[in-house]
Amino acid sequence: MEPASTTPDYRRPFITITMLFFLWGFITVMNDVLIPYLKNSFQLSYFQAGLVQFAFFGAFFFVSLLYYFISLSQGDPINRIGYKKSIIVALLVCGAGCAMFYPAAEFRQYGLFLAALFMLATGVTLLQIAANPYAAILGKPETASSRLNLAQGVNSMGTTLAPIAGGLLLYKVFAEDGQVTIDSIKMPYLIYGSMFLILAIIVWFSHLPRVANEEKLAKGLGALRFPHLRYGMVAIFMYVGGEVAIGSYLINFMMDEGIMGLAEADASIYLAYYWGGAMIGRLCGAISLSEIANQSTKYFYMAATGIAVFFLVYLVTAIRIDDGVFSMKFMTPQQIAPYFLLIALNFVAFVFGRGHAARVLGVFSLGMITLLCIAAFTGGSVAFWAALGTGLFNSIMWSNIFTLSIKDLKQYTSQGSSLLVMMIVGGAIVPLVMGAAADHYGIQLAFAVPIINYAYIAFFGFAGHKVQPMDAVA
Incomplete structure (x- = not known):
């Protein structure tokens, strides 16, 4: 090394x-x-x-x-x-x-x-x-x-x-x-x-x-001997499954008469705020967990980044091309105000995380549980914006789960990485479960399904990520 x-x-x-x-x-x-x-x-x-x-x-x-x-x-x-x-x-x-x-x-x-x-x-x-x-x-x-x-x-x-x-x-x-x-x-x-x-x-x-570790791998289960990696594998499964499931059904959720009753084309435009939120959260996460010593400077950069990306998404979603004619259709400040509130709450969650990857992961998981409860059990614009806001809180989960899971694996790092990537299969399974729930109970109540996913991720962030001494897993 x-x-x-x-x-x-x-x-x-x-x-x-x-x-x-x-x-x-x-x-x-x-x-x-x-x-x-x-x-x-x-x-x-x-x-x-x-x-x-x-x-x-x-x-x-x-x-x-x-x-x-x-x-x-x-x-x-x-x-x-x-x-x-x-x-x-x-x-x-x-x-x-x-x-x-x-x-x-x-x-x-x-x-x-x-x-x-x-x-x-x-x-x-x-x-x-x-x-x-x-x-x-x-x-x-x-x-x-x-x-x-x-x-x-x-x-x-x-x-x-x-x-x-x-x-x-x-x-x-x-x-x-x-x-x-x-x-x-x-x-x-x-x-x-x-x-x-x-x-x-x-x-x-x-x-x-070249940073490959020259140590020889020990016989046995390899990276699976580490409990925090095993917990992390389940966390990756839960995260990818939850994110893919939410993204897969957001358009149908927004089209539901009990939410906003939007046309499919309009719902697709709003979807940009879900993925834009992921970009905001990830870039702010990079700043929050960086080596910038001055907290005021760090928070200023985070706020500036969040506002800049928001306006980028705001401009892109305003573009309309109808019959070859270019136009811009902007949402009013009143229409977009709830999203600004969600960005502010996301910022507060980063502050509570205090720049620690595990704590940020746990706090964001609690935020996801809260937003999914609101989306599943309320209605109208409140449920609508809560569902879109999940993009902001999903944002840092892959990065934080991944780095916490491979911590101190040493010569097992690439092997552990392969096991974590394998658990992306959650993106193929959880949406099926959520889809079955939507068929039986309606699309809105189906948004309660991923709550289980984020409850587990909260456990991983607050406890499951902790690395045990080698003699405990030998």
Whole structure:
């Protein structure tokens, strides 16, 4: 492991790594744009169209599980070949997955599309296994959560821009006579594949310090011997499942007559405040958990960041293009005031967290429970804004859970990372549970389902994250 004195040299490598976070956030959200086109082109049922997400999220589980067993039997692959080579391989796999969309569209085979998605997700899985712990390692351990929150903030930028860019390419650039066909998918995914290839070349020529641990892995369960990692795995499952479930049903929630009764197009616009809230929280989390010593300066930067990102989302959601005519339609101060209140409450939660990753996680979990109770058991605009506000409080959870879970794993860090990434499978399971609840009890009451998820995450933040001495887990 490189000495702490080289920490200042980690800034440039960290910038390179954040590019990875942006790109995998971008390509992951493209599934939401892709599903309607595949459904219409192949005349699929909703279940068949849902196989898109199953193929994608299923790869996270199977690839991570395979990585874990390989690391047990043959040693940790990333620890042996280094983070840089591992990241390059992952980027090339992502590029290959994107390239597979061309023959899939050419032969018009839905199975080939699912294979391409699985290949793409395999690359993203390997990127997550390598990049998350590497971003945490590049600097002082005390600021690891800050770095991951910043990287996740850039990831949120990718998830925000992807639907806009994807829709533009499909609707405007590669549509045939104004119609989106299966052939319209070919060139966009070749462009995405080229982006992964270019980034692989950038990484190849970049100086990424080698931080692999040379210690030999002990026999046995490996990283699973650490209780805080096991608790963290469940926390990741709960977090990803809760976030994906909430995001999946927010539009239906806002369209419900007992909430706002919005049209689908209008509800989709408001959805930007959910993802914008995640960006606000993650960037503010990076500042809150940083090394800035002066609290007043830290709070000023957090407030300025929150306001700046809010106005960015405010401007983007005001854009309208009707029949080729560009216009701006802004919400009134009275309409947007509740969101400002939620940002203020999010700021207060950071203050209560006092810059400690575990405490912030626990406080934010309590905030999520409160907002979900309001969303599920009240109604109207109060429930509406409470549901949208969950984006603000979901924001820092991945970063904080991840860094707390891999703390002090040493030579088991990459192995532990693979196990955590494996638990992203929660994003495929929890939405099904929430959907079943919506079918039986209505969409509003279904928002009570994730309360269980955040109750567990609160436990992890306040107690489950604590690292036990090695002799206690030997």
